[in-house]
Amino acid sequence: MSAPDLVLRDITYERDRLLLSGVSVMFPAGLVTAVSGPSGSGKTTLLSVAGGLICPTSGTTDYAGASMWQGDGDPPAEVVFVLQVYGLVPVLSARENVALALRARGVRVSEADDRAESALERFDIADLGERQVEELSGGQMQRVACARAFVVAAPVLLADEPTSELDERNRDVVLRELRVEAARGAVVVVATHDPAVVEASDRHVVIDEGHLAPAHVPTAGADPRDGRWSDGVGSRR
Numbered sequence: 001m002s003a004p005d006l007v008l009r010d011i012t013y014e015r016d017r018l019l020l021s022g023v024s025v026m027f028p029a030g031l032v033t034a035v036s037g038p039s040g041s042g043k044t045t046l047l048s049v050a051g052g053l054i055c056p057t058s059g060t061t062d063y064a065g066a067s068m069w070q071g072d073g074d075p076p077a078e079v080v081f082v083l084q085v086y087g088l089v090p091v092l093s094a095r096e097n098v099a100l101a102l103r104a105r106g107v108r109v110s111e112a113d114d115r116a117e118s119a120l121e122r123f124d125i126a127d128l129g130e131r132q133v134e135e136l137s138g139g140q141m142q143r144v145a146c147a148r149a150f151v152v153a154a155p156v157l158l159a160d161e162p163t164s165e166l167d168e169r170n171r172d173v174v175l176r177e178l179r180v181e182a183a184r185g186a187v188v189v190v191a192t193h194d195p196a197v198v199e200a201s202d203r204h205v206v207i208d209e210g211h212l213a214p215a216h217v218p219t220a221g222a223d224p225r226d227g228r229w230s231d232g233v234g235s236r237r
């Protein structure tokens with residue numbers, strides 16, 4: 001059986017004004033979907049709804065037949081985020097931060113440490129494993145945040161600007177690893193301002209002032225499943 005897609009239907013999210021309006025989009029399993037749009041257009045809000053951090057004012061999220069919103073702002077166990085603000089524990093080492101994500105999921109200490117080590121290697125920061133996070137540069141912290149999310153091998157990976165502080169070489173490392181996650185069947189969604197990230201993605205969703213906008217990329221060779229979700233979605237396959 002193939003892995004489930006993540007489907008958002010007619011999502012509206014309102015605070016003092018409408019931040020998302022009528023957003024219907026599918027994030028397919030096994031593909032990297034880029035979400036781009038101007039600053040303040042709603043990318044983080046969309047990822048937050050998609051991963052169950054916030055409850056949409058109206059509309060539904062559907063992953064494997066269940067809503068992402070669990071009633072308390074905790075994402076379902078299937079979801080991991082790379083947050084824009086990282087959310088690392090400053091006084092713990094890089095390795096401890098990564099291992100913590102596994103310990104919180106019931107993985108034994110020694111196994112969590114081993115897997116954390118491997119995850120740091122994926123992002124070329126194994127040498128920083130024992131360093132306290134508060135001593136690291138912004139770009140190094142960003143890669144620790146990636147390692148902490150990717151180590152979980154969750155079925156849904158939502159990454160908010162995961163390359164914003166990285167040089168080209170490290171950006172390419174993150175792009176390579178996003179592709180690895182998609183290749184094992186995960187739903188991978190990446191909010192980004194970086195055209196290189198869009199270029200390296202399979203699909204591209206554009207959001208503008210809370211609405212899906214026509215995508216900037218051609219739909220030639222489109223995923224047949226896109227037919228149902230054509231608004232604002234371009235496919236690069």
Ligand SMILES: Nc1ncnc2c1ncn2[C@@H]1O[C@H](COP(=O)(O)OP(=O)(O)OP(=O)(O)O)[C@@H](O)[C@H]1O
Pocket residue numbers: 015016019037038039040041042043044045046
């Ligand atoms: N809790 C909130 N209450 C009120 N307004 C909010 C809240 N969170 C976000 N906003 C507003 O919603 C809009 C969309 O914000 P969001 O962070 O989703 O945009 P974004 O596209 O991710 O921006 P950026 O590229 O700068 O990260 C912005 O105008 C922001 O000020």
